[in-house]
Amino acid sequence: MTWEERDGALHRSFRFADFSEAFAFLARVALHAEKVDHHPEFTSVWNRVDFRLTSHDAGGVTGRDHALAAEIDRLARQ
Numbered sequence: 001m002t003w004e005e006r007d008g009a010l011h012r013s014f015r016f017a018d019f020s021e022a023f024a025f026l027a028r029v030a031l032h033a034e035k036v037d038h039h040p041e042f043t044s045v046w047n048r049v050d051f052r053l054t055s056h057d058a059g060g061v062t063g064r065d066h067a068l069a070a071e072i073d074r075l076a077r078q
Helices: 019-036 063-076
Strands: 004-006 009-015 041-045 048-053
Touching: 009 063, 019 041, 019 048, 019 063, 048 063
Parallel strands: none
Antiparallel strands: 004 009, 009 048, 041 048
């Protein structure tokens, strides 16, 4: 699955073996997001994490969102 742009945001879901793997992934994303000061919207339900990336101050998707999406993909492969 790849990122889908709709409703002014990038969307993607990730599935993991269990809650612990999903939570560890979110922790890695959080550390990166804090470093680049660009924080994703997400929901987490057991082994699934859903993201919605948008730049609120720009009113839609920007290069920062695409960069964060690429880093989230990289972190998911770890």
